[in-house]
Amino acid sequence: MNVIILPSARERDADANLSAFVAKGRASKAFGVVDFDADVWCDVQLSKAKRITAGNTGPKQLHFLVGTGARGAEDKGALAKPLNDFVKALLRLREEARPQHIENHRVMLRAVRHLHAIMEELNYDPCRLLPRHFDAAARRAVAMETPSTAYATGKFLAEIVGWINQHGVGRIRIEWRNVIPRPSNDDRISEDAAKRRTDKMPSPAALEALPKIAQLMNSTTLPADLIRMRTVELLVCGGWRINELLTIPADCEVEEGNVGDEDYRYGIRYFAEKGYGPDIKWISTPLISVAKRAISDIRRLTQDVREDAKFIFENPGKHPMPVLQGDADELIQVADMAAAFNTTGPIMTGICKTRQVNLPARGKIRRGDLACALLADVPVVPAAFPLKLHQFMFLIRENEMHARRGAVPGTVRTVVWEMISDFITGAEGVQNVFQRYGFSEPDGTLITVKSHAFRHWLNTLAQEGGMSQELIARWSGRKDMNQNSFYDHVSGADLAKKVRGMIESGGLIGQVAKVRETLPPIERDAFLATQISTGHVTDIGICAHDWQLAPCPVHGDCATCGEHIIDKNNADQRAAAERQLEQVESMLAIAEAEAVDGTLGAPRWVEAHRRKRIGLLEVIAVHNDIAIADGTFVHLGSKGSDGR
DNA sequence: CGCACGTTTGCGTGGCACTA
């Protein structure tokens, strides 16, 4: 005898409600025109724009597939029905109810995949879902994801419960709340967290190598390398997030005061994340010259592309290449077009083919077709972003960063973060810049740096007050770190400690030491701590200025600076001072000649050089003074012809 | 005003597409 189990009324309702829900989803206009039954929704339209990130210009997709991983993973089957249809309807209705960024929908899909994984026994029927199934999905998320992601997944599972209840899709009303705890961020101080932080820092070998590579680059360096190297230098100077840097305007420099003045500042405008808020990153004094060089080089190397982008903006529908201007219907020989594109016939044909430009006659290209195709792949900047494309600093040609392909004339592309990543991190089959220039870790392994590392590094330096020691020694002061000096590889704070110790033991002479002696013993330590709280090594001595409090008041002119300490008879420092004196004297001779000729500003220039000369002579006099023991730290105090 | 919350963002990864 056959037993026929009739569905209960509640079950019939649930099934009917699911059908109605899916029908509603099918009818929805959310996401624009998509094939509802396709496993992948291509070119999803969203009413909420994504923030401009340099590489984020293409169409968006939603994958209704099992399994995770980047595109192309082999085990990606479609989500089983009827869950599949339910999810599609769910995404459309939630987008309709409240527009979201594409990532938000993808997180929802991720939560659904966890649910899918435990629904085989239910034949993937959402009507049969019970609280324990959500528990199982949540457990799966906790097991597979990090705490913060698992928490987010739990939240989306709870949202699914809400939709099921609201539309009567479940056979019973499901009572389920997200039980996955949100991780607290107390973790910052744990040892694990500290280790994670140091893992993110650039290695000492990387920090040593970068200034050297920067110096090795010259006029013969490929633009692709120079642009990327200067970009990395900017990361060192400012610690931006990579996309904040790559979206700076070409007109980004901000200066306050005059170069040489005490309150001179140099900054770079950029758009902070979230809301595109404009902001200025003020560059630490010792790095201003590095930043200026980087900006000037990048601007120069990207100028052509920017001009093309501007032309396109100002002449809608027209292409800037002369060969593409004129009668749109004119047929041009492939060979002639190739010559204009500075390439060969076959590659020219390839450029057309890629852009689906058909050749109407054998070996001939219709001018208008190619112009249209090239204009169509110019990146589109979201209207909400405060810059037009031609105002971007980082503009290049298609394939400009390609080692083996030629840059395609007449194209406009943005520099994307992966290009910088390949440059400093490398990838399978891609040598990074450290490899190419022959630098490696002390143990011979590969140096790799991640773009965010510089941000961590600058933050850490700022916290430890060691900014000046590191930055100046590497980028602005001495050309090479002297491996033998006792003060190398110590933090600014340690160096200051050393100097204070020298004062206390009588090993330092000069103004600070004199003042200290006039104080009651109980106040001496506190006085020294305020006077010399940090330090860094310069070409000709030790600087006691705290760069955290104020930029360099004399702009690196250490010889005339009252905060400078001489290490008596240190051979390197003495040689550097003598070399500087030589240069100053020859510059002074020129300056004096120009002052006589009446060149504008020359008298001031002469005065500056005279002051520097006097300072250097005093420094050398200290090194020569037989009354001072070698190794004594000598603090010269205020000096200079104007009595500063 | 402080904390918890929801959401947007950056960064990592892997492979397709396209040039030479």
Added chain:
DNA sequence: TAGTGCCACGCAAACGTGCG
């Protein structure tokens, strides 16, 4: 046909905000 730059998606967490 070989090789890799460029691109898209997933993951984790940093971010701004809103609530108590």
